Amino acid sequence: MQKKTFVTILFSLLSIFASGQIKSEVSETVELMGILSRTAGFQEFSKDLAGQYSKDTEAWFAQYREHPTVAYYKELRDKNGIAYERVTNMAVHLKIEKGKVKLVGNRAELTGGWQNVDLDDFVKRLNKFYVDSRFHEFFEQHQNFYSDFLKQYDTNVMPYIYTDWYGKFYNGTGSDERFRLIIGFTHGSTNNSASRQLPGQPHEVFAVCGYNLNPKTGRLLFDTSLPLHEFNHSFVNPLLENNEKVMQEVGKKLFQSSQSVMEKQHYDDWHIVINESLVRAAVIVYFYENGFNQFAMNMLNIETIQNGFPWVLDVVSALRYYATHREQYSTLNDFYPEIARFLNKYNMK
Numbered sequence: 001m002q003k004k005t006f007v008t009i010l011f012s013l014l015s016i017f018a019s020g021q022i023k024s025e026v027s028e029t030v031e032l033m034g035i036l037s038r039t040a041g042f043q044e045f046s047k048d049l050a051g052q053y054s055k056d057t058e059a060w061f062a063q064y065r066e067h068p069t070v071a072y073y074k075e076l077r078d079k080n081g082i083a084y085e086r087v088t089n090m091a092v093h094l095k096i097e098k099g100k101v102k103l104v105g106n107r108a109e110l111t112g113g114w115q116n117v118d119l120d121d122f123v124k125r126l127n128k129f130y131v132d133s134r135f136h137e138f139f140e141q142h143q144n145f146y147s148d149f150l151k152q153y154d155t156n157v158m159p160y161i162y163t164d165w166y167g168k169f170y171n172g173t174g175s176d177e178r179f180r181l182i183i184g185f186t187h188g189s190t191n192n193s194a195s196r197q198l199p200g201q202p203h204e205v206f207a208v209c210g211y212n213l214n215p216k217t218g219r220l221l222f223d224t225s226l227p228l229h230e231f232n233h234s235f236v237n238p239l240l241e242n243n244e245k246v247m248q249e250v251g252k253k254l255f256q257s258s259q260s261v262m263e264k265q266h267y268d269d270w271h272i273v274i275n276e277s278l279v280r281a282a283v284i285v286y287f288y289e290n291g292f293n294q295f296a297m298n299m300l301n302i303e304t305i306q307n308g309f310p311w312v313l314d315v316v317s318a319l320r321y322y323a324t325h326r327e328q329y330s331t332l333n334d335f336y337p338e339i340a341r342f343l344n345k346y347n348m349k
Contacts, residue, residue, distance in 0.1 A: 021158060021159075021161060021162060021163070022158070022161065022163060022179050022180070022181055023150070023154055023158065023181075024150045024153045024154055024157070024158065024181045024182070024183055025150065025180065025181065025182055025183070026146040026150065026182065026183055026185070027091065027092075027182045028096050028136070028139050029091045029092070029094040029095065029096060029101070030088065030091040030092070030182050030184050030187075030208060031139060031184070031185060031186060032091070032094070032096075032101070032126070032130060032135055032139075033087050033088070033090055033091040033094070034087070034091070034184050034185070034186030034187055035057055035061055035135070035186050036069070036070070036073060036126070036129060037073075037083075037087050037186075038057065038061070038186055039061045039062075039064055039065055039067075039070050040065075040070045040073045040074050040077070041065075041074070042077065042083060042087070044083065044084055044187075044188070044189075044190045045087070045186055045187065045188065045190065046188075047188040047189060048188075049188040049189060049210070049211070049212050049213055049215065050185055050186065050188065050211050050212075050213065051213045051218065053142070053145060053185055053186075053211070054186075056138075056142070057138075057186060060133075060138050061133060061138075064129070064132070064133050067128075067129055067132060067133070068125070068128070069125040069126060069128050069129035070129065072125055073125075076113075076117060076122075079116075080113035080114070080116050080117060081112070081113045082113050082114070082117075084190060084192065084266070085112070085192040085193065085194065086112045086113055086114060087192075088184070088192035088193075088194050088206075088208045089109070089110060089111075089112065089114070089192075089194045090110060090114065091194075091208075092105075092180075092182075092194045092195075092196050092204075092206050092208075093105045093107075093109065093110055093196055094123075094126075096130075096136070099131075099136065100127060101123060101126050101127045101130050102123065103119060103120075103123050104196075104198060105196040105197060105198050106196070106197055107119060109195070109196055109197065142185075146183075146185065149183065149185075149211065149220070150183065152220065152222075153183060153222065156222040157222050157223075157224050157227065158181075160224045160290075160292060160295075161181070161224070161227055161228065162290060163175065163177075163179040163231070165286060165289070165290065166179075166231060166232075166235055169282075169285075169286075169289075169323070169332070170235045170331065170332045171331050171332075172326060172330045172331055176202055176203065177202060177203050177204065177205045177234070178201075178202040178203070178204045178205070179204075179205055179207075179231060180204055180205070180206045180207070181206075181207050181209065181227050182206060182207070182208045182209070183208075183209055183210075183211055184208045184209065184210050184211065185210075185211040186211075187208065187209070187210030187211065188210045188211070188212060189210055189212060190210050191207070191208065191209045191210055191226050191229070191230055192206075192208045192230060193205070193206060193207060193208070193230040193231065193232075193233035193234055193237075194206040194208065194234075195234050205231060205234035205235075206230075206234075207226070207227040207228075207229075207230035207231045208230065209223075209226045209227055209230065224295065225283050225295070225299055228283045228286055229279055229280070229283050232278075232279040232282045232283060232286075233275065233279055235282075235332075236275050236278045236279050236282065237275050239278070239332060239333055239336055240271060240274055240275055242333055242336070243333070243336045243337065243340075244271075246336060246337045246340050247274055247336075247339075247340050247343075248270075249344075250340050250343045250344045250347060251270035251271065251273065251274045251343075252270045253347045254270065254273055254274070254277070254311065254343065254346075254347065255269070255270035255273045257347070258273070258308060261308035262308070265307070265308075276309070277309055277311060277312060277315050277343075278315060278319075278339070280299075280303045280307070280309055280312050280315075281303075281312050281315035281316045281318075281319055282319060283299060284296050284299050284300050284303070284312070284316050285316060285319045285320060285323065287299065288320070289323065300312070300313065300316065310346075311343060311346040314342045314343060314345065314346045315339065315342065315343065317342065318335075318338060318339045318342035318343075319332075319339075321338075322335045322338070
């Protein structure tokens with residue numbers, strides 16, 4: 001009986017591994033950076049979408065709004081544009097060891113304003129906030145809350161997440177990346193991607209998804225597309241870096257024609273609009289290729305009508321063409337110039 005049970009468990013584990021499924025997790029450094037940002041008044045981390053957790057956070061950390069680290073951090077936002085994904089990027093490059101916050105990984109990965117910051121000074125100041133606010137005590141007191149939600153998230157979202165799709169779709173081979181899905185309990189509607197390379201370790205790609213309660217019903221919101229979206233960024237964004245000249249003209253035209261809509265979503269540059277377009281189309285293609293056709297049709301409607309990306313339909317067509325011509329295009333980077341042509345046809349409509 002014991003042998004049979006062991007074999008059953010082993011088979012289940014192997015099945016999960018083979019399908020590329022992962023589990024959600026909580027990160028103390030993601031919560032630390034999120035709560036520091038909230039305490040400093042960053043709008044994107046202050047939306048009170050976490051119910052009692054938002055109240056607990058406010059009750060605990062409101063007294064630290066005038067803390068020297070908070071004042072310094074506000075200056076970083078004003079001078080260096082530290083916000084949104086840049087907060088998350090720092091969070092995944094931190095670890096807490098023996099009660100001390102430390103910087104890990106390649107410092108060159110900290111871009112978008114961080115390159116102009118004295119990182120050692122920042123970490124020193126962050127440690128001051130961490131200790132003075134008794135942050136670890138707050139984090140430990142909420143372990144049951146974190147754990148209960150992660151179980152629900154894994155039940156409602158993770159059965160639809162297959163990380164092995166990414167390597168096959170983008171590179172035609174299996175992926176060597178380690179996928180990490182972290183819930184940002186202070187992030188609200190802010191969702192970000194990030195990546196890091198630790199010495200001697202697989203390259204890690206992160207989807208940091210916010211914890212949300214429906215403000216009208218108080219019920220938890222589970223959106224399968226969000227982690228898929230954020231994971232795609234780690235594969236899509238480098239493609240534009242490799243092909244900027246190919247996409248520049250069409251990207252500028254798209255941005256100019258949709259600037260007011262894009263800027264309302266904080267997309268203030270043509271590079272962002274192109275990457276967002278490909279990521280959103282890739283999520284739809286993912287749903288189609290994994291048999292979730294209703295999800296795909298729902299997302300297509302949301303992106304083209306609600307989110308102001310009507311050309312996503314053309315990008316989906318391009319990516320589905322790519323998927324059926326892999327003998328000609330072994331990687332999406334090989335196909336990238338064709339995406340520009342598809343988008344140019346949209347511009348001429």
